[in-house]
Amino acid sequence: MNQTRRDLAFGIGLLVFVAPLYWLSYYFTGQKIIQQARDVGPAFLPRLLLIALAVQAAFLIGLSLKNLARESPVAPPPPALWHLRPALVFLAFVVYVSLATVLGYVISTVAFLGLSFFLLGERKLWKLLLLPPAITLMVYLLFETLLEVWLPRGTIF
Amino acid sequence: MTAMGADLLNAFATLLDPKILVVLLISVPVGIIVGVLPGIGATVGVTVLLPLTFGMEPILGISMLVAVYCGAFYGGAVSAILINTPGTPAAICTVLDGFPMAQKGEAHKALSMAVVASFLGGLFSVFVLSFIAPLIAEAALRFSYCEYFAIAIFGIIMVITSSSRKSFLKGLIMGTFGLFLACIGQDKMGTVERYTFDILQLTRGIPLLPVLVGLFAVSQALILTEQGAKKASLLKIADKAGLLSTFREIFRHTRTLLKSSLIGTIVGAIPGTGAAIASFVSYSEAKRSSKDPEKFGTGEIEGVIASESSNNAVTGGALIPLLTLGIPGDPITAIMLGAFLVHGLIPGPSLFVESAPLIYGIFITMLATYFLVLAFGYFGAGPFAAILKLREAILVPIILVVCFVGAYALDSSLFDVGLALAFGVLGYFLIKLGFPLAPIVMGLILGPIAEEGLRQALMASGGSWAIFLTRPIAAVFLGLSALIVLHKAWTLAFRKKG
Numbered sequence: 247m248n249q250t251r252r253d254l255a256f257g258i259g260l261l262v263f264v265a266p267l268y269w270l271s272y273y274f275t276g277q278k279i280i281q282q283a284r285d286v287g288p289a290f291l292p293r294l295l296l297i298a299l300a301v302q303a304a305f306l307i308g309l310s311l312k313n314l315a316r317e318s319p320v321a322p323p324p325p326a327l328w329h330l331r332p333a334l335v336f337l338a339f340v341v342y343v344s345l346a347t348v349l350g351y352v353i354s355t356v357a358f359l360g361l362s363f364f365l366l367g368e369r370k371l372w373k374l375l376l377l378p379p380a381i382t383l384m385v386y387l388l389f390e391t392l393l394e395v396w397l398p399r400g401t402i403f
Numbered sequence: 404m405t406a407m408g409a410d411l412l413n414a415f416a417t418l419l420d421p422k423i424l425v426v427l428l429i430s431v432p433v434g435i436i437v438g439v440l441p442g443i444g445a446t447v448g449v450t451v452l453l454p455l456t457f458g459m460e461p462i463l464g465i466s467m468l469v470a471v472y473c474g475a476f477y478g479g480a481v482s483a484i485l486i487n488t489p490g491t492p493a494a495i496c497t498v499l500d501g502f503p504m505a506q507k508g509e510a511h512k513a514l515s516m517a518v519v520a521s522f523l524g525g526l527f528s529v530f531v532l533s534f535i536a537p538l539i540a541e542a543a544l545r546f547s548y549c550e551y552f553a554i555a556i557f558g559i560i561m562v563i564t565s566s567s568r569k570s571f572l573k574g575l576i577m578g579t580f581g582l583f584l585a586c587i588g589q590d591k592m593g594t595v596e597r598y599t600f601d602i603l604q605l606t607r608g609i610p611l612l613p614v615l616v617g618l619f620a621v622s623q624a625l626i627l628t629e630q631g632a633k634k635a636s637l638l639k640i641a642d643k644a645g646l647l648s649t650f651r652e653i654f655r656h657t658r659t660l661l662k663s664s665l666i667g668t669i670v671g672a673i674p675g676t677g678a679a680i681a682s683f684v685s686y687s688e689a690k691r692s693s694k695d696p697e698k699f700g701t702g703e704i705e706g707v708i709a710s711e712s713s714n715n716a717v718t719g720g721a722l723i724p725l726l727t728l729g730i731p732g733d734p735i736t737a738i739m740l741g742a743f744l745v746h747g748l749i750p751g752p753s754l755f756v757e758s759a760p761l762i763y764g765i766f767i768t769m770l771a772t773y774f775l776v777l778a779f780g781y782f783g784a785g786p787f788a789a790i791l792k793l794r795e796a797i798l799v800p801i802i803l804v805v806c807f808v809g810a811y812a813l814d815s816s817l818f819d820v821g822l823a824l825a826f827g828v829l830g831y832f833l834i835k836l837g838f839p840l841a842p843i844v845m846g847l848i849l850g851p852i853a854e855e856g857l858r859q860a861l862m863a864s865g866g867s868w869a870i871f872l873t874r875p876i877a878a879v880f881l882g883l884s885a886l887i888v889l890h891k892a893w894t895l896a897f898r899k900k901g
Contacts, residue, residue, distance in 0.1 A: 252836055260576070267583075267598065274595045286861045288590035288597060291854045295583045302576045309572070309895070332625040336828065339621075339803050343820050346807070355804055362800035366628060373797070381801055385808060393458035395812045 250313045257306035260299060268296045334365050350400030355382040411533060414763035417462065418771055426463050427768060430470035431775040432783065437471065438478020439790050440798070442627050444491040445475035449738045450620045451802055453612065453745075454809030461746040462761055466768040468742050469718075472735055473525055473772045476678060476715050477780050480517035480707075481787050484510060485640075493678030493714035496686040500699065500706030507702055511784060512644040516704055517711045518780030519649050520660065524712030525773040527664035528671065528719025532726075533766045536755075539727040543752040546728075549871055552856025553880035555849040558730045559842065560884040561675025564891070566839035571891040573838045581846020582853065584609050591851055592858060604818045611741045613810045613819040614847060617826025618840045619734060620809075624802045625831045627795045640788060646781055656705050659689045660712050667713030671720025674732035675845075678714040685713035719769065725750055726762060730849065734841045737848050745813065 271289040342358035349357075359378035368374060389395040417423055430452075437448025449468050456464025479491030484501035497517060504513035546554075559578045567574025587598045588608030599605040653660060663685035670681035689709035690699040699706050722739075724730045729751035731737040743750050748758060755762055780787075810823035830840050864870035871877045 249837065256836060270598065274590075274597050286858045286866065288593055288595040290858065290861075292583065292586045292597060295579055295586065298579050299576065299583065302572060302579060305572055305895075306576070329629045332628045332831065335628050335799065335803070336625060336824075339807075340824065343807060343817070343824065347817065359800050359804065362803070363796055366796035366799060368794070368796040377797065381804070385804060388455070389458075389808060389812065393455060395454060395458045395808075396815060397808060398811060398815075398817075 248317075250310050250317055253306055254310035254314065257303045257310060260303035260306070264296050264300045264303065268293060268300075271296070331365065335362055338362055338365065346398045346400065348400050351397040352382055352386060354400070355385070410759050410763045411766065414760065414767040417760075417764040417767050422460075422463055423466060423768060424771075426459075426467050427470050427771055427775055430467045431474045431772060432779050432787075434471035434474020435478035435481070435776070435779060435783070435787055436790050438475030438490045438494075439481045439787050440478075440793065441482050441486075441488045441490050442623065442795075443798070443802075444479070445472055445493075446619050446734045446738070447623050447802070448475050449735050450615050451805045451809065453615070453738055453742055454805070454812045456742055457745060457812055461743075461748060461758075462764045462768075464746060465739065465742055465761075465765055466772075468739055469722075469765060469769055470772045470775070472739070473715070473718050473769065474776055474779075476525075476718060477518055477521040477711070477776050478787065479714075480521065480711055481514065481784065482791055484513045484517065484707075485788050486791060491678070493682055493717070494710070495679055496682040496710035497707055497714075499686070499710075500701070500703045501710075503700070503702035504704075504707070508641055509644075509702070510640045512649075512704075513702075513707055514640070514784045515644040515646065515649040515781060516653065516707045518777055518784075519646075519653050520663075520708040520711035521715040521780065522773050522777040523653065523660060524664040524667055524714070524716040525718060525776065526770065527661075527712075528668040528716040529766060529769045529773065530719075531668045532719035532722055532769075533763075536723050536727050536762075539723065540752040540755040543727055544756075546752070546876070547874070548856035548859040549874040549877040550856075550880075551728075551852050552860060553871065553874075553877035553884075554728055554730055555853040555856065557880040557884045558674035558724070558732065559845050559849055559853075560887050561673065562733065562845040563675070563839075563842045564887055565675045565677055565680060566841040569837055572895060574842050575888070575891075577833070577838050577840070578842035578846045581843035582850045584614075584843070584847050585850020586854070591855060604816065609847065610814075610819060610822070611744070611844075611847060612813055613822035614826050615734075615738055615741060615844060616806050616810045617823040617828075618830040618844060619738075620802060620806045621823060621827025622830030622834060622840070624799045624806070625827065626834060627799050640785055652704065653708060656708050658692075659705050659709050662688060662692075663709040663713040664716040667716025668720040670713070671717030671732070672723040674724050674730060677721075677733045678717040681713045681717045682710045685709045715773075722765075726754065726765075727752060729754075729852070731845070734844055737841075737844050740848060 271292050274289055338358060338361050342354050346354040356378045359381055360374055363374055363377065386397065390397055434448065437443045438445060449471055452471055456467055475491060476493050479489050479494030480497045480501060482488050482490035483494040483497040484505050487498055487502040489495045489498055501513045501517060563574035563578045587605060589596055589606045596606060666685045666688065667681040670676045670684060686706060686709050689705050690696045693699065693705060721732050721736050724732050725736045725740060729749060731740045740750060748754060806823060807820060810820045833840060860870050871881055
């Protein structure tokens with residue numbers, strides 16, 4: 247998908263996003279009492295912004311359609327929308343966050359750092375073995391001991 | 404002696420606190436390091452380090468962020484000079500003459516020029532900040548909700564303009580989206596819940612910190628992973644330039660130095676502009692007024708002086724709207740606003756009355772910061788350059804761990820970590836789609852100010868928008884905002900292809 251088509255898809259997606267939110271603005275809890283008293287109630291700005299977003303989305307769609315019509319068929323493709331490496335690192339990060347409440351900060355962080363270093367191309371064994379515990383300990387000492395900022399506790403540790 | 408003068412003198416006592424000195428001694432080199440690393444920069448650095456301030460006293464925490472901020476602006480010059488890649492966008496013009504100087508074997512001279520120019524530009528802006536900010540704050544005490552609404556809208560429009568060079572429409576969409584995000588949660592002027600979907604954590608609104616961590620740090624870390632492990636080809640620092648001779652050489656270009664520092668301070672004070680613009684304007688002006696403009700781009704010292712003095716002068720200028728009006732002008736000052744809020748302080752004119760020692764303490768620590776930037780920058784050029792050999796494979800996971808700790812630590816909330824993750828992915832794809840992220844943050848921060856101002860004004864006027872025209876300052880700011888949007892819309896609709 248080229249950049250113009252991406253913009254077109256984004257514009258359509260934005261319209262789809264905006265419509266139910268506008269409808270929901272009529273159902274804010276306690277809305278009716280306040281609206282009877284004032285026109286400039288809690289739904290005033292959200293609605294104004296959603297209308298603005300819809301208009302902007304329409305502009306984006308219009309511009310994209312205009313650009314599509316005059317686009318050269320041999321236009322160079324834009325950079326890929328996603329890559330495997332960030333996807334894997336992000337997945338590891340999600341698993342890390344999920345496991346932190348079970349395993350606790352220390353074990354989950356050591357595991358995450360080791361895995362991420364490996365995923366990102368680090369192959370030196372001493373770095374893979376020594377850096378994760380060293381960094382974890384440093385962050386732990388810095389936050390918990392020195393700054394008294396509490397890190398996640400796990401159910402196991 | 405005026406009250407302001409007395410406050411400033413008293414604030415010097417801040418530096419007698421050994422904790423402040425230790426914080427500055429650690430933060431300045433950390434700031435230089437984050438500035439040195441291309442792709443990290445001041446915004447990511449300040450975001451990642453923000454959680455460290457949670458357990459500190461306000462003056463310590465805010466001084467730390469300010470020191471990182473100032474250090475990073477100089478740090479950007481190191482990579483600009485040695486690897487032809489600016490560590491921060493602010494150093495983009497430093498590349499033009501700094502790298503050619505390094506190629507000619509004058510790397511240390513270029514770095515020394517950069518650090519002394521950064522020092523002098525930074526000092527200039529701190530002096531301006533110290534004397535101008537209290538005056539603006541005093542005037543701002545008379546502002547009503549009309550002015551605050553107008554300034555908030557102007558701030559957002561300026562950030563959209565500066566961050567959306569490719570597509571103003573995309574920036575506008577992001578700014579509006581940010582304002583919409585600010586509407587989520589309990590209505591500040593009542594008890595109505597908006598878009599909370601019965602999620603308890605959302606009743607307090609979308610918290611700023613996870614959004615900052617997600618949009619600026621997580622998304623950037625993910626972008627960095629794409630580039631893979633690549634080694635920078637680093638030029639060697641073979642020469643040696645004396646500090647005194649560097650000062651002497653710089654003072655031969657006093658006109659450029661003063662002009663660039665002034666441009667940097669003024670540009671920094673305008674919301675939404677930033678150091679890259681200041682650097683461009685100063686560089687162009689130095690080139691225009693030079694007797695040998697053709698030498699620019701070939702290793703001309705004046706080019707380095709213009710770029711570095713102006714981009715560091717932005718630091719003091721950018722704090723003017725934040726401290727006096729509570730309106731951040733760029734993502735970094737937005738993060739600093741977050742630091743103020745974490746400590747229960749609301750930047751704005753009343754802060755000068757309620758927490759004068761803190762404000763003047765910040766000014767003084769900023770002065771001290773620039774002396775440390777000079778010392779670390781001059782004597783530590785070699786070690787800082789070695790940082791450029793650090794690989795993404797090591798850097799990115801560390802950033803992500805600190806992001807996790809940062810998003811979690813403020814409220815010990817995994818919900819906030821989830822938000823940071825969600826905004827991280829959103830930010831990653833928005834960058835890919837060519838949407839700027841800064842307007843989202845500005846919308847989120849300025850949304851409550853804008854909404855309260857707008858609703859109060861319209862309620863007072865019985866729903867008439869004409870109330871904004873009866874207040875000159877509000878009318879000017881709204882008029883300027885409207886002009887910018889109309890001009891951009893006109894360009895968009897009627898520009899010819901090519």
